[in-house]
Amino acid sequence: MPALPTLGHYRDFVVEMHGIRAVLEVFRLSVFDAPLDDLIRASQGGSRDRWRLGRALKGLLRPGATPEAGTLLLERARQVKPLWDQVRGSRVMPGQVVDLARAHTAYDVVAAHVHVLSARLVRPAGSPSLYDIPMRELSGLIRRLGDAGDRLDVLAATMPVVVAARTAGLGALVEDLAARAVPADRVAAEVDLVWWASVLQAVTAADPAYATAAGRDIRAAAARFRAADAALQHALALGLAAGTVGAEPSIWVVSPYAVGLLVPDDLAFDVVVVDEAGSVGAAQAAGALARAPQAVIVGDSRLPGPRPFTAVAGGRPAGMPTPSLLDLASRTLPVFTLPWHYRSHDPRLVAAVNAVAYDGAMRTFPAPRGVDGIAIERIAVPPLGPVGPAVGEALGEPRNEHGEAPSKPRSEHSGEAGANDTREPGTREPGTRERDAREQQEQEAREHEALAAAAAARVLDWIRAAPRESAAVVVASSAVGQRVREAVRRAATSADATALRDDLPEPLTVLDLASCAGETRDGIVLVLDRGSAGMLDARALTAALGCARARLAVLHAIPDEATTSDETQRMPLLTTLLASHRDPTDGRVSVLARDLARRLRARGLGVIEGYGVSGSRDGAPDPSDPDIGTGLGPDHAHSQVELAVFDQFTRRSPMVAVELDGAAYARAGGVRMRERLRIAQLHRLGWRAIRVASVDLFRDPAREEARIVAALEGLRSRPTVPAGGAESAAPRQGGPRRAASGPTTIGQSGVVRMAPSTPIPPSDDKPTRASRPEQTRDDTDAGWGERDSGGAHDRWLQENRPPHWE
Numbered sequence: 001m002p003a004l005p006t007l008g009h010y011r012d013f014v015v016e017m018h019g020i021r022a023v024l025e026v027f028r029l030s031v032f033d034a035p036l037d038d039l040i041r042a043s044q045g046g047s048r049d050r051w052r053l054g055r056a057l058k059g060l061l062r063p064g065a066t067p068e069a070g071t072l073l074l075e076r077a078r079q080v081k082p083l084w085d086q087v088r089g090s091r092v093m094p095g096q097v098v099d100l101a102r103a104h105t106a107y108d109v110v111a112a113h114v115h116v117l118s119a120r121l122v123r124p125a126g127s128p129s130l131y132d133i134p135m136r137e138l139s140g141l142i143r144r145l146g147d148a149g150d151r152l153d154v155l156a157a158t159m160p161v162v163v164a165a166r167t168a169g170l171g172a173l174v175e176d177l178a179a180r181a182v183p184a185d186r187v188a189a190e191v192d193l194v195w196w197a198s199v200l201q202a203v204t205a206a207d208p209a210y211a212t213a214a215g216r217d218i219r220a221a222a223a224r225f226r227a228a229d230a231a232l233q234h235a236l237a238l239g240l241a242a243g244t245v246g247a248e249p250s251i252w253v254v255s256p257y258a259v260g261l262l263v264p265d266d267l268a269f270d271v272v273v274v275d276e277a278g279s280v281g282a283a284q285a286a287g288a289l290a291r292a293p294q295a296v297i298v299g300d301s302r303l304p305g306p307r308p309f310t311a312v313a314g315g316r317p318a319g320m321p322t323p324s325l326l327d328l329a330s331r332t333l334p335v336f337t338l339p340w341h342y343r344s345h346d347p348r349l350v351a352a353v354n355a356v357a358y359d360g361a362m363r364t365f366p367a368p369r370g371v372d373g374i375a376i377e378r379i380a381v382p383p384l385g386p387v388g389p390a391v392g393e394a395l396g397e398p399r400n401e402h403g404e405a406p407s408k409p410r411s412e413h414s415g416e417a418g419a420n421d422t423r424e425p426g427t428r429e430p431g432t433r434e435r436d437a438r439e440q441q442e443q444e445a446r447e448h449e450a451l452a453a454a455a456a457a458r459v460l461d462w463i464r465a466a467p468r469e470s471a472a473v474v475v476a477s478s479a480v481g482q483r484v485r486e487a488v489r490r491a492a493t494s495a496d497a498t499a500l501r502d503d504l505p506e507p508l509t510v511l512d513l514a515s516c517a518g519e520t521r522d523g524i525v526l527v528l529d530r531g532s533a534g535m536l537d538a539r540a541l542t543a544a545l546g547c548a549r550a551r552l553a554v555l556h557a558i559p560d561e562a563t564t565s566d567e568t569q570r571m572p573l574l575t576t577l578l579a580s581h582r583d584p585t586d587g588r589v590s591v592l593a594r595d596l597a598r599r600l601r602a603r604g605l606g607v608i609e610g611y612g613v614s615g616s617r618d619g620a621p622d623p624s625d626p627d628i629g630t631g632l633g634p635d636h637a638h639s640q641v642e643l644a645v646f647d648q649f650t651r652r653s654p655m656v657a658v659e660l661d662g663a664a665y666a667r668a669g670g671v672r673m674r675e676r677l678r679i680a681q682l683h684r685l686g687w688r689a690i691r692v693a694s695v696d697l698f699r700d701p702a703r704e705e706a707r708i709v710a711a712l713e714g715l716r717s718r719p720t721v722p723a724g725g726a727e728s729a730a731p732r733q734g735g736p737r738r739a740a741s742g743p744t745t746i747g748q749s750g751v752v753r754m755a756p757s758t759p760i761p762p763s764d765d766k767p768t769r770a771s772r773p774e775q776t777r778d779d780t781d782a783g784w785g786e787r788d789s790g791g792a793h794d795r796w797l798q799e800n801r802p803p804h805w806e
Contacts, residue, residue, distance in 0.1 A: 007114065007138060008131035014107050017100055019080040020087075023073050026065045032085075034060060036078045043071050215693025215704075218661075222675045222691070229676055256280055259287045271296060277326040279517055281306045285325045297333070299326035302357045303546075304517050304539045339363045340673075343520065345550045345685055346373025347612065347639060352576040357542045364639045365678070366612030368655040368686045369646065376554045376578065379454045381447045447529055447557045452483035454555050455525050456491050459508065462523045462551065463499040469522035469551075470506035474544045476513045476532035484510050484527065517543040524548035528556040533574065541573055554578075589642050590662055592697045597643055599705045605712070606648030612640025641687070645708055647716070654715035657687040658708060660694055688715050 004010050023031065034056075042053040057067045118130050130138060165174050173194055182190055204211040240250050254262055256274070272292040274285055277299035284306075289295050305324045340363050344350050347364035354362040367373060459471050475481040488508070492500060500508055511519060514537065524547045528536075533556075545552065554577060589597070589609045597607040643658035659665065668674035682689040690711055692704050 005134055006132055007110070007135065008129075010107060011111065011131065013083070014100075014104050016080045016083045018104065019076050020084055021100065023077045023080060026062060026069050026073050027060050027077065028062060031060045031077055032081055036074060036081065040074050040078065043074060213695065215691075215696035218693055219691055225671065226676045226679075229672060254288070256285045256288050259291075263291070268292065270294070274298065274325060276518055277329070278303050278324045279306055280325050281322045282325045282328050283322070297326060297329045299324070301326060301330070302539060303543045304514070304537065307515065337361075340669075340677075341365075342681060343546070343549055344373075348374045349548050349552045350546060352573060353542050353545045356573040356576050357538070364612075365681050365685060366639065366641055366644075369644075373550065374552045374554075377454070377556075378559075379450050379555055379557050381443070381450050381557055444529075444531065448477070448480045448483050449487075451480055451527050451529055451555055451557055452487040453491075455484050455527050456487035458553050458555065459523070459525050460488065460491055460496060463496060463508065466522075467499050470504075471508055471523040471525070472506075472516075472519060472521040472547070473508075473510045473525045473527060474513055474516050474547065475510060475527045476536060477529050478512060480527055480529055481510045481512060513537070513540045513544055516540070516547055520547050520549060522549045523551040524553070526552065526554045528554065528558065528574075530557050530559070533558050533571075536571055536574060538571060538573055541571075541577075545573075545577070590660065592694055592701075593642050593658075593660055596658070596692070596697060596701060596705065596708075599701060600643075600645055600708065603705075603709060604649070605709070606646045606653075608644040610640050610642065611644035641682075645712060647712065650716070654712070655687060656708060656712050656715065657682050657689045658692055659689065660692050660697070662694065688712075 004013060039053060039056060042049040042056075053071070054067045057070045061067065061070050114130050121130075162174055165171070173191070177187060177190060248267065252263060252269070269292040272288050272295045274280070274288065274295065274297045277285070277297045278301060279299070305327070306322055339361055341347075341350060341354075342365070344364065346367040347354075348367070350362065350364065354360055354364065455473050455475075459473055462469065462471050473481075473484050475484060488500075506521060509519075513532075517540070524544070526544055556578065558578065594609065597609050600607045641657040642660055642662075642664075645656040645658060647653040665674055668678065679689045679691075688711055690708060692708075697704050
């Protein structure tokens with residue numbers, strides 16, 4: 001067969017070759033030279049024309065053929081005459097071709113494959129058919145399809161989905177994805193975008209006002225809600241206060257042990273709320289529960305249970321521990337979990353407790369940068385040698401009038417064994433066991449003294465730096481607690497007398513680890529000696545770590561090799577606590593927030609994405625979390641700020657918390673939780689919270705960027721110090737300290753008292769201020785033209801000084 005340009009030409013060639021063969025089976029070769037048009041017109045004329053046609057055909061017909069058969073082939077002969085003119089000069093005449101049938105069969109096979117390929121191959125609109133494209137292009141296309149055999153397998157698997165998408169009316173989307181060559185891993189996101197765009201289009205078509213919604217209107221509505229909620233709470237409080245005038249109080253706050261003594265027998269209530277129900281038994285709360293038809297029982301099952309009163313010497317409880325009211329009530333009553341944690345100013349204070357005791361389910365609020373909320377320090381114990389007065393007194397050694405121990409005669413066997421030691425190996429010198437016990441006792445006394453001195457120094461530093469903040473020392477051993485009290489008395493000065501008064505609302509106190517539940521302080525110093533590391537109660541340690549509001553210092557004498565021992569490993573909370581602490585780390589946020597962070601960094605600002613403590617145990621984001629990729633995790637998304645913005649060139653720069661209204665915002669637990677409580681808590685911690693609507697960020701990101709920059713500039717002119725910071729507790733004369741949430745002393749705890757050298761006025765008296773002589777304006781610094789050293793210019797110079805200018 002000759003080389004033809006297209007597959008369609010081959011089709012026409014095979015078909016017309018069959019026509020030539022059919023014509024030559026009836027006519028002689030001279031038929032193609034005859035006037036075929038005249039013969040065809042004669043076949044359509046009258047009887048005379050048909051008679052003349054019969055006589056003309058007799059000379060063209062092959063022997064045995066009839067004129068009737070020839071008349072039917074005249075039209076076919078005229079159709080194939082152009083092809084006959086092309087092949088008549090070939091050496092092999094069409095009548096002698098024997099493989100024409102095989103060529104036709106081969107063409108039919110190729111045509112069938114091309115038909116299937118044309119039906120399934122997606123080609124641009126207006127493209128020619130596969131029968132009309134050049135053979136070279138068709139061969140190249142088939143070759144590329146053959147090289148992409150793996151893709152053809154994928155096509156066979158995905159074709160039903162594509163067909164279903166086209167049937168559902170998504171053919172335009174399929175063609176758009178194919179035209180843009182969208183990778184497979186992004187197809188789901190593209191389809192999701194189209195889906196939500198269609199939903200948005202349907203919603204805006206049904207409600208045109210929805211399309212005009214802006215973040216400004218949403219923020220204004222949130223502000224009105226916060227004002228209305230605060231006014232409602234204030235009105236309720238005023239109503240309760242007005243109802244108590246001249247009548248019984250509406251709310252009674254009574255200990256369960258004193259209900260029978262203080263509450264009249266005929267007085268009933270609508271509801272009884274039992275707080276700290278995990279530390280009280282059902283028998284003690286029965287009198288209170290019987291006075292109302294309904295009760296709300298609040299407690300924490302991770303904290304220690306009820307501790308009966310001590311009735312014997314030594315502080316041992318008389319009787320076995322009983323189940324708590326919380327445990328008994330949770331067996332029959334519905335349980336509601338409150339996962340939000342507000343007490344701690346820094347989530348790092350409860351990070352270990354949250355990871356181990358609560359499995360990361362507790363939602364906290366991140367603290368701004370620069371807040372030193374937690375410190376873990378291992379106290380070095382001095383080696384054996386001459387003991388100090390405190391250690392010697394604890395060991396019962398005699399002392400002279402100067403507090404020194406008398407010199408002891410050196411034994412001939414004392415000291416280390418040398419080359420002249422004639423004792424057999426393995427034998428012990430008489431009195432070695434007693435000496436080892438004494439050395440161990442002396443070592444424990446040194447350890448306790450070192451821990452007590454470090455705890456006293458730490459707590460006194462806190463009190464001196466922040467007189468308005470309260471503090472407490474929690475010890476795991478009663479021996480260490482007594483030494484801490486003595487160390488505080490020795491290290492305190494007359495200037496500390498005001499802060500060490502025992503009539504303060506939250507005085508400085510030393511608590512045992514087993515009896516610290518219910519006590520809260522701004523600062524907690526937790527002292528752990530080596531001997532008590534393996535005997536710690538997990539619930540008691542959880543309670544101790546949750547007592548601090550702003551600061552927590554863990555002072556311990558546990559060596560590094562002891563943290564891997566079997567006893568310590570049985571306490572995962574202690575192991576996690578003593579491990580290296582991590583600062584709040586970066587997380588992942590949404591695409592809009594990432595673009596906003598890029599814009600803010602271009603302005604020279606510092607931006608931390610996903611700032612806060614994540615839900616993983618080690619403080620780092622969990623890459624396997626399916627929600628962390630967008631910053632929308634189920635729990636840790638509530639414990640972080642989506643964008644933390646600050647001035648990276650200014651020391652202690654205030655921070656702006658930028659939060660978007662994404663999925664974490666929707667799952668925050670109600671309008672009041674996300675619009676008021678969370679914002680109020682962030683402001684209390686020292687943040688400036690800014691809510692950014694996603695619709696505004698999508699429409700005009702530059703405007704939201706300018707709003708954040710303006711907020712940061714406003715904070716620079718009015719700097720704020722985060723709660724718990726050193727500067728937040730500047731001395732304020734006459735200001736009361738924080739009120740305690742529980743009793744002052746519990747169990748074996750003791751309030752540190754110091755006998756002042758001068759009389760101390762009562763805590764409610766205001767200090768007298770020395771009167772100043774009358775002064776005119778001319779006699780002031782401003783009158784002399786001097787500027788105040790605390791002015792805005794000097795403050796700007798102070799904040800923007802280089803880091804090495806200390």
